[in-house]
Amino acid sequence: MEDIAIVGAGQSVFSRSCGESIRELCFDAFKEAMEGLDITTGDIDASVICSAPEYDKQRSPSGLISEYLELTPKPAFYVETVCSSSSTGLRVAWSLIKAGLHKVVAVIGFQKMSELSSRDAAERMGRGGDIIWESPFGITMPAGYAMYARAHMAKYGTTEEQLAKVRVKNSHYGATNPKATYRKELSLEDILNSEVITSPLKKFDCCANADGSSCIIVARGDVAKGVTKIPIWVVGLGAATDTMTMAGRESLTGLRCAQEAAKQAYKMAGIKPQDIDVAEVHDCFTISEILAYEDLGFAKPGEGAGLIEDKETYVDGKIPVNVDGGLLSKGHPIGATGGSQIRTIVRQLRGEATEAQVKAAKIGLVHNIGGVGQYGNVTILRR
Amino acid sequence: MGFENFGTVSFTTEAKVADFITQLEAGRVMATRCRKCGGSYFPPKVDCPRCLSSDVEWFEIKGKGKLNSYTVVNYGPTGFENDAPYILALAEFDEGIQILARLSRDIEEKDIQVGMSLLVRPVKLADNRIAYEFRRA
Numbered sequence: 356m357e358d359i360a361i362v363g364a365g366q367s368v369f370s371r372s373c374g375e376s377i378r379e380l381c382f383d384a385f386k387e388a389m390e391g392l393d394i395t396t397g398d399i400d401a402s403v404i405c406s407a408p409e410y411d412k413q414r415s416p417s418g419l420i421s422e423y424l425e426l427t428p429k430p431a432f433y434v435e436t437v438c439s440s441s442s443t444g445l446r447v448a449w450s451l452i453k454a455g456l457h458k459v460v461a462v463i464g465f466q467k468m469s470e471l472s473s474r475d476a477a478e479r480m481g482r483g484g485d486i487i488w489e490s491p492f493g494i495t496m497p498a499g500y501a502m503y504a505r506a507h508m509a510k511y512g513t514t515e516e517q518l519a520k521v522r523v524k525n526s527h528y529g530a531t532n533p534k535a536t537y538r539k540e541l542s543l544e545d546i547l548n549s550e551v552i553t554s555p556l557k558k559f560d561c562c563a564n565a566d567g568s569s570c571i572i573v574a575r576g577d578v579a580k581g582v583t584k585i586p587i588w589v590v591g592l593g594a595a596t597d598t599m600t601m602a603g604r605e606s607l608t609g610l611r612c613a614q615e616a617a618k619q620a621y622k623m624a625g626i627k628p629q630d631i632d633v634a635e636v637h638d639c640f641t642i643s644e645i646l647a648y649e650d651l652g653f654a655k656p657g658e659g660a661g662l663i664e665d666k667e668t669y670v671d672g673k674i675p676v677n678v679d680g681g682l683l684s685k686g687h688p689i690g691a692t693g694g695s696q697i698r699t700i701v702r703q704l705r706g707e708a709t710e711a712q713v714k715a716a717k718i719g720l721v722h723n724i725g726g727v728g729q730y731g732n733v734t735i736l737r738r
Numbered sequence: 739m740g741f742e743n744f745g746t747v748s749f750t751t752e753a754k755v756a757d758f759i760t761q762l763e764a765g766r767v768m769a770t771r772c773r774k775c776g777g778s779y780f781p782p783k784v785d786c787p788r789c790l791s792s793d794v795e796w797f798e799i800k801g802k803g804k805l806n807s808y809t810v811v812n813y814g815p816t817g818f819e820n821d822a823p824y825i826l827a828l829a830e831f832d833e834g835i836q837i838l839a840r841l842s843r844d845i846e847e848k849d850i851q852v853g854m855s856l857l858v859r860p861v862k863l864a865d866n867r868i869a870y871e872f873r874r875a
Contacts, residue, residue, distance in 0.1 A: 472816075474814075474815055474816045474819065475815075475816050477813070477814075477815035477816070478815035478816040478817060478818075480815070481815050482749060485781065486749040486750055487741055487744075487749075487750060487753060487755075487781070488781040488838070489838050490745075490747075490749055491741075491744050491745020491746060491747055491748050491749070491869065492745055492746070492826060492838060492839060492840055492869065493745075493746055493747075493811060493814055493815065493818040493821055493822075493824060493826070493840075494826060494838065495811065495813075495815055497813075498809050498811050498826050501809035502807040502808065502809050502826070502827075502828055503807070504809075505807045505808060505809060505852065506806060506807040506852065509807070509852035509853070550812075551810070551812055552812060552813050553809045553810065553811045553812060553813065554809050554810040554812075555809075556809075600781060600838065601828055601838045602780060602781060602828065602835075602836045602837055602838045603836070604828075604836070607806055607807050607828065
């Protein structure tokens with residue numbers, strides 16, 4: 356299915372506090388995405404800007420970013436699915452090209468979370484739940500995932516040590532990622548001894564709020580072949596939702612939105628989970644990566660922890676996952692995260708990854724989740 | 739009266755479903771059921787999206803539920819700083835109804851077991867606020 360490809364992918368350095376404005380932050384990602392392409396800014400027909408507005412001071416940021424990058428007078432608009440906004444942006448860009456409206460579309464994701472205090476950011480995340488029925492109890496995103504962790508432990512015997520092993524792996528790879536917020540290896544003891552944030556999740560089971568941007572340049576197949584040596588084809592797209600409330604969840608041991616999105620993406624790409632050479636999954640918490648192993652079919656339900664125990668998700672394992680350090684090392688600038696995951700897979704498939712390169716990777720997968728499993732996007736890319 | 743005094747911090751007030759609060763003040767935690775198709779809802783809905791009817795009846799969630807999961811929140815967001823630590827939990831009741839609420843402060847962490855029996859009952863909070871919570875069955 357060589358009809359739509361990613362031709363450029365970039366991201367800024369992710370950090371706790373970037374010290375620049377959102378327009379400047381977006382330039383960093385745009386520059387990396389455009390470098391080496393035989394197109395210029397004027398060839399971009401439209402831009403899709405992605406962030407979670409509750410963190411932004413700027414209202415209607417698409418106009419601002421469009422002006423700064425000199426994308427005006429081309430159309431620009433905004434999409435949001437909280438933490439999965441920029442992979443939703445890719446889905447929208449794909450559709451715009453497929454429909455014949457545009458040939459080249461830029462998907463730009465960003466978030467400057469240092470605009471808010473940590474407690475205020477947590478309050479905004481709480482309002483990313485149901486504000487009548489659940490936010491008044493003090494629900495937060497870590498608390499939502501913590502309840503998935505507790506249920507998984509109760510049903511399958513998954514342990515806190517197994518959760519910590521996800522962070523051990525991701526901190527190992529994150530240590531060599533020059534774009535990551537945290538570049539320090541953590542031991543099992545460091546993680547298990549860190550303070551409890553919302554049981555059973557400890558400080559190092561959680562990713563950090565961060566500032567950052569990402570940019571993906573998507574093009575129609577014929578254009579793609581002309582502007583880059585190695586187009587990365589978008590061969591599978593899946594998207595789904597689950598209830599806004601935690602009360603509405605039918606299962607607390609897997610994310611239904613991810614399972615459903617994965618099914619759609621595998622079907623569209625005509626492949627099976629075992630065909631994936633490298634994956635980026637939404638490890639906002641350690642439990643999230645274990646749920647992803649199962650929801651994506653890399654492990655059977657309840658057997659996700661076994662994959663990390665056996666180191667099968669390390670770079671030379673059966674299915675390498677988050678070998679760029681994941682959200683746990685990179686940090687999680689909400690609107691930028693999906694684009695950053697896509698960038699990693701593009702670099703893996705091109706054989707250009709600097710952190711850890713999976714040998715001869717041909718097919719990659721991106722799993723990007725919004726909120727506590729309210730929105731799920733699964734994207735399959737092929738060299 | 740709307741949702742202005744519901745929970746530790748309320749974020750919105752007006753809703754057609756605000757009869758829930760009147761019932762809560764009277765000591766009952768209620769759900770809704772569509773009179774036309776029988777669909778039951780918690781959180782309650784006064785409109786049924788399945789059959790597009792707005793003819794719903796309220797019923798009380800009186801019986802025992804089962805704890806599905808919980809977490810002890812040590813880090814409260816803005817507005818909840820003084821509440822932490824508090825225990826959020828999800829419990830399942832008849833008719834497939836699942837509820838998110840806090841566990842009563844008289845349940846100690848060491849006594850919590852996934853699967854344990856619970857009741858959901860109204861609870862008065864400081865400053866004339868009101869919510870519901872899970873108690874031992």
